Structures are given as C-alpha cells and as structure tokens.
Amino acid sequence: xxxxxxxxxxxxxxRHTVLVLSGKGGVGKSTFSAALAHGLAADENKQVALLDxxxxxxxxxxxxxLEGEQVHQSGSGWxxxxxxxxxxxxxxxxxxxxxxDAVIWRGPKKNGLIKQFLRDVDWGEVDYLIxxxxxxxxxxxxxxxxxxxxxxxxxAVIVTTPQEISLQDVRKEINFCHKVKLPIIGVVENMSGFVxxxxxxxxxxxxxxxxxAEKMCQNLNVSLLGKVPLDPQIGRSCDRGQSFxxxxxxxxxxxxxxxxxxxxxxxxxQHHSQExxxx
Amino acid sequence: xxxxxxxxxxxRHIVLVLSGKGGVGKSTLSTELALALRHRGHRVGILDxxxxxxxxxxxxxVQDRAVHQCxxxxxxxxxxxxxxxxxxxxxxLLERxxDAVVWRGPKKNALIKQFVTDxxWGDLDFLIxxxxxxxxxxxxxxxxxLRPYRLLGAILVTTPQ
Numbered sequence: 001x002x003x004x005x006x007x008x009x010x011x012x013x014x015r016h017t018v019l020v021l022s023g024k025g026g027v028g029k030s031t032f033s034a035a036l037a038h039g040l041a042a043d044e045n046k047q048v049a050l051l052d053x054x055x056x057x058x059x060x061x062x063x064x065x066l067e068g069e070q071v072h073q074s075g076s077g078w079x080x081x082x083x084x085x086x087x088x089x090x091x092x093x094x095x096x097x098x099x100x101d102a103v104i105w106r107g108p109k110k111n112g113l114i115k116q117f118l119r120d121v122d123w124g125e126v127d128y129l130i131x132x133x134x135x136x137x138x139x140x141x142x143x144x145x146x147x148x149x150x151x152x153x154x155x156a157v158i159v160t161t162p163q164e165i166s167l168q169d170v171r172k173e174i175n176f177c178h179k180v181k182l183p184i185i186g187v188v189e190n191m192s193g194f195v196x197x198x199x200x201x202x203x204x205x206x207x208x209x210x211x212x213a214e215k216m217c218q219n220l221n222v223s224l225l226g227k228v229p230l231d232p233q234i235g236r237s238c239d240r241g242q243s244f245x246x247x248x249x250x251x252x253x254x255x256x257x258x259x260x261x262x263x264x265x266x267x268x269x270q271h272h273s274q275e276x277x278x279x
Numbered sequence: 280x281x282x283x284x285x286x287x288x289x290x291r292h293i294v295l296v297l298s299g300k301g302g303v304g305k306s307t308l309s310t311e312l313a314l315a316l317r318h319r320g321h322r323v324g325i326l327d328x329x330x331x332x333x334x335x336x337x338x339x340x341v342q343d344r345a346v347h348q349c350x351x352x353x354x355x356x357x358x359x360x361x362x363x364x365x366x367x368x369x370x371x372l373l374e375r376x377x378d379a380v381v382w383r384g385p386k387k388n389a390l391i392k393q394f395v396t397d398x399x400w401g402d403l404d405f406l407i408x409x410x411x412x413x414x415x416x417x418x419x420x421x422x423x424x425l426r427p428y429r430l431l432g433a434i435l436v437t438t439p440q
Contacts, residue, residue: 023332023379025301025412026438056413057299102299104414107384135301135412136331137379138387165306169332172379179381235440 004150006119010077011151013125014049016268018185019144019156021177023169025135027161028190028228030059031238032257033132036157037064038243039261041087046127049080051117052091053144054134055103055110061093065241069094077122090121107139114143128268135169137176145180154268155183157225160216161191162208167216174220185267186223188260189213194230195252205230226260228253284396286351287428290324290403295421295433301412303438306334309409312434317363321404324355326394327368328421329411330380330387336370346371352397367398384416391417395424 011017020033033050041048052060061067061081069081071094080088092103092113105113123129131148134140145153156177160170170187177184189212195202208215217224231253237244245254287293296309306329313323327335336342336356344356346367355365369380369390382390400406408425411417422430 025332026303027301056415057301102414104419106388106416106419110415137381138331139383139416142381142383161302165334165337166302168334168337168376171377172331175377176379176381179379239440 003115003119007115007147008150010119010121010123011129011148014123014129014151015127016272017129017131017148017151017153018264018268019131019133019148019153019182020159021133021141021156021173022135022159022166023137023171023173023176024160024166027135027159027166028188029135029159030054030063030132031234031244032157032159032188032190032228033130034060034063034238035243035245035257036261036264037083037087037089037128037130038245039258040128040130040265041084042245044086046086047125048087049123049126049129050087050089050132051121051129052089052093052132053114053117053140054132055092055105055113055140057134058091058093059238060089060091060132062099062241063238064089066091067093067099067241071095074122077120078116080121080123088123090117110139111143114140115147118147137172141176142180145182153182154271155185157185157264158187158222160187160189160213161206162189162204162212163206164210166206167210167213170213171216171220174222184222185264186225187213187217188225189227191230192227225263226256228256228260286396286399287406289401290406291429292404292431293406293408293425293428294431295408295410295425296436297410297418297433298412298436299414300437303436305412305436306338306409308434308436309407310335310338313364313405313407316405317359322363322365322402324365324400324403324406325367326398326406326408327366327370328391328394328408328417330369330382330390330417331411333368333370335366335409336368339364339366341366342370342376344371349399351399352393353399355398355400365400365403367394387416388420391420392424395421
C-alpha cells in the first residue's frame with residue numbers, strides 16, 4: 001500500500017502509457033519503440049518518455065545515440081537521459097560501467113530494478129510513456145503490468161514478423177495480455193516484404209506461410225496497426241543511433257511507421273476522452 | 280554440486296546454443312545442427328529450454344506430439360521415421376499451443392532442472408541445448424544443472440548488426 005501510493009504519486013503526471021511487447025525476440029520491438037518515441041516527440045509540445053526494461057539486452061541507448069551516458073541523481077530522484085528537450089530515456093544500459101557488461105540476474109533482481117525505474121525516476125510531466133520490453137512472458141512483463149496497474153496503461157502494441165515461428169510466440173503474448181487484462185492497441189508486422197532498391201521487385205524475405213499478422217489478427221480479433229517493409233536503412237539507423245524517420249523520410253517503411261504512430265495516438269486520445277467522460 | 284542423474288550418463292557431448300539477442304537464429308541453427316549431425320550418423324538430442332517461446336517442435340514438425348513418463352522420467356519425442364533425433368521442449372507440455380507460459384524465475388528454474396535431469400535420453404552422441412535470448416534465469420539454471428556433465432561448450436549466434 002505505501003509502495004503502491006509511492007508509484008501512483010510518481011506516475012501521476014503520466015497521461016498515456018504504451019507497452020511494446022512481443023513473444024518473439026528480434027522482431028523489432030526496440031526499433032519500433034525508438035521510432036514511436038521520435039515520432040511522438042516531433043511535436044515539441046508533447047513530452048515523451050522511453051523506458052527500456054530489457055535488462056539483459058538493452059538496445060535503446062545505442063538506438064538513441066546515448067551509449068556511455070550515465071544516470072544522474074538529484075533531490076527529486078534519478079534523472080532520465082534526454083535525447084531532446086521533450087524526449088527522456090531510461091535504461092539499465094546507463095547503469096553499466098561498460099556496454100559489454102552482462103547483466104546476469106535472476107527474476108527477483110530484475111523486478112527490483114524495474115520497480116526502481118518506475119519509483120525513482122523523475123519523469124516529470126509526461127504525455128506519452130513508452131515501455132520497451134524484452135521478448136517473452138516472464139518476470140519483466142508480469143512486473144511492469146503489476147507496477148503500472150497503480151496508474152493506468154492505455155494498452156499494448158505487439159510486434160511480430162510475418163513467419164509462423166514468430167506468430168506462434170506472438171499468439172502467446174496476446175493470450176498473456178488477455179490474462180492480465182491488458183488492452184491490445186494492435187499488432188505491428190515488421191520485416192513485411194522487401195523492395196529491391198535496384199530492380200524494385202518485391203520479395204518476401206520472411207514468407208507469411210500461415211497468412212502473416214493479417215490472418216492472425218483476423219482470427220484473434222485484434223487490430224492490425226500496419227505492416228512495415230524491410231529496409232536496410234532501418235538497421236543502419238539503429239546501429240548509428242539515428243532516427244530512421246528523419247534519416248529516411250521517403251522510405252515506404254517511414255510512411256508505414258508514421259501511419260501506425262498516428263493510429264496509436266488516436267487510440268490513446270480517444271481512450272483518454274472516454275475516461276474523462278466517465279469522470 | 281547438483282547430483283548426477285543417470286539420465287545424462289549416456290550422452291557423449293553437450294553443446295549449448297546461446298545468444299544475447301533474440302531472433303538471430305538460435306533455434307534454427309540448433310535444428311539444422313541436429314539434422315546435420317544425424318545425417319552424419321550420430322544420435323542426437325535437442326533440449327529446448329526456451330520456456331516462453333519454444334520453437335523447436337514446429338521446426339521439426341512434431342508440435343502435435345505428446346511426451347510420456349517412464350521409470351527414469353520423461354520419454355523425449357523421437358523425430359522422423361528413423362527416430363534418430365530426440366527432443367524435449369515445454370511445447371509438448373502445453374494444453375494448447377497458444378497458451379502463454381507466464382512464469383516467474385523460480386518456477387522456470389524448477390522445470391529447467393527437471394528437463395536437464397529427468398529426461399530419459401538414452402545413449403546420445405550429441406545433446407544440443409537451445410536457449411532463449413538473454414542472460415537470466417534459464418541460462419543460469421541450465422549451466423548450473425549441467426555442471427556435473429560433459430559440457431563441450433557453447434556456440435554463440437548473432438546477426439551482423
């Protein structure tokens with residue numbers, strides 16, 4: 001109860017919270033989280049926070065060109081690391097003395113850090129809190145849902161790639177969301193086709209042998225937010241810590257991302273106004 | 280040190296397939312490695328300790344099979360007409376394939392220990408252990424449980440970026 005009150009107080013000034021999940025690893029959760037953060041923060045009037053709770057494999061610092069940054073403490077708590085004035089980031093990556101240090105922790109210790117991230121980080125007033133998660137349905141996922149239940153999660157964006165091996169794990173993630181009563185904003189299908197820049201022919205690098213995310217979403221009655229094609233510039237931007245949306249504004253992948261981001265915003269705003277009506 | 284169970288005594292070599300990163304092809308490689316070793320005439324087993332996202336059963340087309348118990352523990356699923364690949368995965372213990380295994384560390388650790396000591400592998404030349412991404416409960420527990428045995432080493436999988 002005291003703990004709950006503490007968390008609630010700290011997160012009181014957060015208007016919208018979006019969890020980025022997948023059952024599967026390597027489908028582009030962090031990539032998408034970073035793009036979502038940049039996309040939302042393009043509006044200077046919006047304050048965006050990106051929380052990376054992938055403790056074993058934190059990708060966000062590198063993707064945001066924040067490697068080597070450290071967390072500063074102040075009277076009001078831990079200070080997020082700011083990419084822009086209106087975009088703050090927190091990750092275990094900032095707590096490591098070297099980027100190659102392995103964080104070999106069992107569940108309880110990981111849960112403790114996640115709680116600290118929520119309780120001790122002075123996020124300030126935030127319009128959007130985006131939480132990037134590791135693959136799976138385990139400690140980190142249970143903990144974040146549990147700790148954030150004191151406040152309010154708008155919903156989850158679930159990321160997949162087209163092949164059945166990914167969808168297999170993503171269906172489990174969708175069931176996890178149902179189990180913990182986490183609303184699903186929708187599914188994003190990454191690596192969805194590749195258009196050769198030379199001959200312009202489209203290939204399916206990860207063939208949707210069982211109908212891809214589209215079929216899965218139909219079957220499970222969840223929204224397909226969009227499909228993002230494979231673009232080598234995405235990987236390159238991630239490695240270089242650049243915003244893909246800014247680096248490749250003409251890419252079909254950018255167009256896809258922007259549409260998806262807009263749909264997420266609409267969902268959150270609509271949700272918010274429905275809540276306000278209820279009050 | 281954990282006690283040596285007899286179930287792994289007939290296994291000549293144990294190989295771990297690891298990566299920090301998800302989605303780089305650990306399970307794919309584990310499967311292909313098993314198939315290639317079988318092709319060379321070896322007896323192979325795969326232990327799939329990815330509890331949240333077990334991929335191996337589908338990769339070997341045995342996702343609809345079930346495991347049975349015998350006196351020495353679980354009987355692995357034997358793949359193919361020649362039954363030359365033995366497989367153990369949590370995938371076989373799920374009531375429905377879409378059921379999420381939403382377990383915290385301690386419960387995962389208990390099952391992994393059982394997977395290591397309580398599967399009746401018989402005589403194998405190679406046991407390949409496929410792991411989930413990360414460096415957490417599954418990895419710590421697997422390595423701890425395998426310590427008394429002939430752990431050949433780890434293969435690390437990555438992609439270029």
